[in-house]
Amino acid sequence: MGVKYSAQESQELIQAMTNNLQVANEVTDRLSSGCDHLISSLDSGELTGAAYTAGKGLFTEIIIPSIKKLQAAIDDIQLELTSYKNADAQVSGYGDLDLDQLKELKKLREEQLAIVEAQIQARENWLNQIKDLFTLNWGKAFSEKTILYNTKSQIESGIQDLEDKIEKLEFFVSEVSQYFSDSLEVLGLAIQGATQLSKIIVDSDGNYYADGLDMSWVQKMKDVKIVSHAKRDFQDSETRAINKASRDMMLSEDGDAYYRAELKKRLKGHDKSEWDKIIDDYNHTLKIDETGNIIEISPLEQGYVVSKNGKYDADYTHLVNKKFDELKAQNFEANSVEFWSGVAQIFSGLGVYFASGALEVLSIMAGPPTAGTSIVAGTAASVTGVQYGNVLIASGAVTSLSAITKTALLNGEIQVNYSSNYDSWQANKPTSKTFGTVEGKVKGKKANIRVDAEPHSGKVQIQSGGGKSGYRVNAHRGMDKIVDAASAREWIDDISELNKLSNYEKNQLVKYILKAVKWLKS
Missing domain, CATH: 1.10.287 (Helix Hairpins)
Structure with a gap:
């Protein structure tokens, strides 16, 4: 049977659950208050005797823990009912x-x-x-x-x-489909428990007997893990596709914003069946520097214009044109090693990221009109062309920048083109994304405490240090366990290494944690 939705029935469910939650909260509040008063009276000596002593054991071992678990389940239902209302609002208007x-x-x-x-x-x-x-x-x-x-x-x-x-x-x-199941299990066990407790026999000496009763509900209730599911905003298929592509890229904040905007333009007007290919094709045109910025280099008259994340970048533009002017002034045949070195310097100066982070294989092949073909070996020679990371120089063309241009040298023409390094970036990209850093004391010393999100594990990390010196703080928590600011703060307070942080510093960490969770859940 397929899925059928009724807006009226859904509204009736919301109203019934709201009313029942109100009653349940009132009942558990009275039960909790009564239990607290009883234990307080026993501890103060106001109530004495064997019966009261035995009763205290029954309450502290079974009844009070069960009430607390029941309260947690009711709180969970309240939160998830709010999430249900949010999801219902997306479809209720359709009837x-x-x-x-x-x-x-x-x-x-x-x-x-x-x-x-x-x-x-x-x-x-x-x-x-x-x-x-x-x-x-x-x-x-x-x-x-x-x-x-x-x-x-x-x-x-x-x-x-x-x-x-x-x-x-x-x-x-x-x-x-993920709401209410754990809490309803607790409620079912509580009902079972109430039935069993009513059958407990208490003698005149205050002893109680549970012989013949099924008390397994007590342990089962303790074992139930209550996980609250916070509301998640609806995302259309295009937004989900862009979010997935964004998480896979792990770009810088500015790089990610530019990447998202570009994908949105490219997906517009195309059928969903084409999206994966459009995204993959675009990814394989990208030039990404070592910090996750998207670099684009275009020819302009006798030089280049460089943009970073869609905006003109003066430093990169100056670097490329300065080096390129030096190369144009050289005689290519006579100064081939200097030319080779200059090309390498352009790349290293740009900080463009490659698999090894260093020159792997380089050879230059040029075909000037007057002088046949010359081959100049770099780290390793190749008769078919040059390879520098993902940069290819072949068939009389030096492949190095983003658009193709021709620059006249003294003895010939050299074409310059830069190919994508997307595959290298994918192989070596960061495994986590940082959402903020707080400076505070860890184990009596100043430290930078950062909040990261790890998309593949779905966890938020609080870390300080790393490398050979090791981590001074290294805590992880699944995103589903962080539902709001209170749960984020509770996690921070549980990390002993952070107990010297000020309230302000902890609240800053909370802010970054919530940003990380939102990103992971997107």
Whole structure:
């Protein structure tokens, strides 16, 4: 059976749970208050005797821990009900939805669209257009094409509306399927426990007996792990695709913003089935420096303009043009080693990232018009061309920068082009992303404490130090265990190495932790 959603039934569920939570909170508050008063009276000596002493054991060992677990479950349901309302708001405006029907209707609309597009293509065929012209049927043909284009637009709009409903309903299902299960298990065990406790026999000496009763619920209740699921905002398929690509890239903050904007432009107007290829093709055009910035180098007259993350970069531009002017002044054949060195310096100066971080293989092959082909060996010779990381120099072309340009040297022409280093970046990119650093005392010494997110493990890290000296702080927590500022602060307070931090410093860490969690969950 497929998924069916009713806005009215969902609203009734929300109202019923809200009312039940109010009653449950009142009951557990009274139970907790009564238990606290009883234990206080026993401890003060106000109540004495064997019966009271035995009763204290029953309460401290079974009843009070069960009430506390029950309170935690109710708090969890309250939080997840808020999350449920958020997910419900995405679909409630549509009324009743049937996922199977929506998908079937979308398939039908796509078939209709294919028929209309085929008819448009037939009308656009130049032979048909010539035929219409000679038969004086141009006006009718134009009218038919207009109708077809309007029909196409209406069908596409209908498909988009169906896709929106399907996406939001699937989001709703994926969200609510993880809610309430652990807390409802605790509630079920509490009901079982109440039934069993009512059958406990207490004698006149204050001894209590649970013979023949199933008290396994006590341990089961202790074993239940309550995990609260905070609300997650709906993301359309395009946003999810961009977020996934962004997490895989691990660029700098500015690099990531530019990358997202560029992907959005490239995906616009394309079918979802094309997105993976569009993203992969774009990734393989990227030039990325060692700190995760996207570098683009374009020819301008006799030099280059360099941009970093889509913005003009004066330092990079000056570096490239200064070195390139030096190269142009040299005689290539006579000073081939200097030329080779200069090319390498351009790369190292740019900080462009390669697999080994150093020159791996380099040889230059140039074909000046007057002097045949010359081969100059660098670290290792290759008769087919130059390879510097992902940089290739071959067939009379020195491949080094982002756009192709021709620079006249004294004895010939050299083409300059820079190829993507995306594959090297993927192999050597950072495994975590830093969201902020706080300076504070760790074990009596000043230290920089950073908050990182690790996408592959889904964990947030609080670390200080590293390398050969080791970590002075190295704590990890799964993103699902951090649901709000309070849970983030609780984690910080549990890390003994951070107990000397000020309240302000801890709150700064909380801010960075929440940013990291938001990024991981996106």
